[in-house]
Amino acid sequence: MSEVESFFKSAFSVDNVIFGFDGGDLKVLLIQRGAAPYKGKWALPGDLVYPNEDLDTAAERVLEQLTGLRGVYLEQVKAFGAVDRHPLGRVITVAYFSLIKISDYTVTPASFAQSAKWHTVTKVGDLAFDHNEILESCLKKLRRKVRMTPIGFELLPPKFTLTELQQLYESILIPPKSKKRIDKRNFRKKILSTNLLHDLNEVQEGVAHRPAKLYRFDRNKYEQLIAEGYSFDI
């Protein structure tokens, strides 16, 4: 057994890529590290996993400590385990991505953070550790996922307009420099044909143009369609 013991000298952490949407750009919540290593640098919020804590639980904990939110969309992406990725020893990290409504988020600086701030994903700059690579991986997963399942709604407030929804899809799916947009009529046709939007019979107020109708995502209908084996492609 003593041979085996030499293996039990590693640690693991979770890192959360928390996406949000402010009506314009896709955002990611970053913290400024309050301790070495990489003190002062921007990083993904993460923490070492407690010895008696499941990976998923650790990811939920980190998210809750930082945002105060529970029951949020959270999914594992993959593990990152390069030998030299952490200066203090052998630490592999498991990346999670989650989607939150920015309006639900209230600043709750966690122990591991000097400060936390939303950054536009295309302009995060140079992050601590291998966090740029992790972010890139999570972005890819988000892009794939948002076309197969209606998770985009997790990022929007309860009431939203079709244009807001389209801008969200564009901010996720369209490469930064591309000037191409999704066709408005085709987008609406496709979204409405899923029957997942409930028309609230309300409109925007106080806008200097024709007010848009408000919709909400019909989660019950979604569960029902899934149960019937329906599969999406938005």
Add this chain to the structure above:
Amino acid sequence: MSEVESFFKSAFSVDNVIFGFDGGDLKVLLIQRGAAPYKGKWALPGDLVYPNEDLDTAAERVLEQLTGLRGVYLEQVKAFGAVDRHPLGRVITVAYFSLIKISDYTVTPASFAQSAKWHTVTKVGDLAFDHNEILESCLKKLRRKVRMTPIGFELLPPKFTLTELQQLYESILIPPKSKKRIDKRNFRKKILSTNLLHDLNEVQEGVAHRPAKLYRFDRNKYEQLIAEGYSFDI
């Protein structure tokens, strides 16, 4: 720092889900464990990761020790980290799946294996650790992946018939009890329209029916199409 040290008492392993195809069923390579825990039980081939070894490297090593194969299709799926998943301590494992041509494989019983054997994926029975869960996860990933990219060819010998290719797709994509099959004409049309198959102008020999034409996968053309930004959906 001593506070941090309490975290460095964990280990991690890799577990490989190695898929193969024998012309009939989709297979997975399992080992019979030669040591405790779960001695004698069938399990996924895996090993603890050396302190100075990258995760991906560890997965390649396990695969090579078991099959003698290098340069094989291998991809990380995800990490599994339930607190009690390993009886000897806190060990999280990172699952990889790989695709090999069964004909290339020669038995090279690795240190960790009493014996290794191909099992039909639908009939693996009760595996050691959380390996049933891991296998299920990798199967899901394979099903998704095989429809988006032409990785199926990794499982076939260099020369194959269209019927063999179709049987492979069916064994991966069609749920066990479903009697449904893929339509032969539509399948051929779609596959041939990708232009990824090279007609070898050879036919099967010694079969008691009209001999089928042989094809090979045109890897160069594939790389070229990818470079041009082509995307698949088989």
Add this chain to the structure above:
DNA sequence: TCAAAAGTGTTCTTATTACACCCATGG
């Protein structure tokens, strides 16, 4: 009355599905 964004249909093209018979070979 102007600016700004909302809303709305049709046509064309392409992909998907469904479907049944003759062919070449070995035994």
Add this chain to the structure above:
DNA sequence: CCATGGGTGTAATAAGAACACTTTTGA
């Protein structure tokens, strides 16, 4: 000459892409 699996085309339907003008509101 029979059994076995190989090979082939067409028509109907559905999905996706391209495209431009009118409407409503606040300033």
